[in-house]
Amino acid sequence: MDPFWSYGLMIAGGAGWTLALILAVIPVGIVLGLLGAAAKLSSWRVLRLGAETYTTFIRAMPELLVIFLVFFGGARAFNWLLAAVGFPEIQIDFNPFLAGVIALGVVQGAFATEVFRAALLAVPAGQIEAAQACGFSRWQTFRFVTLPQVWRLALPGLGNLLQILIKDTALISVVGLADIMRNAQIASGATKQPFTFLLLAAAVYLLFTTVATAVMMLLERRANHAWRRA
DSSP, X not given: XXXXXXXXXXXXXXXXXXXHHXXXXXXXXXXXXXXXXXXXXXXXXXXXXXXXXXXXXXXXXXXXXXXXXIIIIIHHHHHHHHHHTTOTTOOOOOOHHHHHHHHHHHHHHHHHHHHHHHHHHHSOHHHHHHHHHTTOOHHHHIIIIIHHHHHHHHHHHHXXXXXXXXXXXXXXXXXXXXXXXXXXXHHHHHHTOHHHHHHHHHHHHHHHHHHHHHHHHHHHHHHHHHHHHO
């Protein structure tokens, strides 16, 4: 088989790992973002302090450093915790994919916290008071009044975070994940044609970001349409 096609297929396989990483990180970042935003707006000082420490610390660190800390130190810290609570026989090892999901999820969550916090603050307080006056519980108010508006208001910021996430996945190649970037580097070194395969990798990343942009525009259009109808 032609080396170009052989290594091209390898990069395509790496694209599968990159896509899997993106899809795994998205829910982690959203959940951490919602929890962090709720903690920052909580009446409990300890929650506000914890969330502020989390976002300040993580947003100040380079993503690559977070990846190294999780990959090399995360498993050790987790195993120490298991031993401390009485399960020393259980040993956990972080593979590159799991380390990437945790590291990028934590980073995305720190930035998503601020996106969701701003969106929560933008919801008119009068609507929440009206829902409570109609007999809605706190959960019903959040589910039917607050959350739909937060989703609409947060979408532009989440779209920007998604674009950053797609590019940040390339950093996981440094810990051994066979993603687009790592396979492109292998192909470049083996064939002595770095421009060809790095350009191919760039084209795949461009495809991912283009599709992500189209999806976010569709979601924003649907959310705004529903808002105008309401």
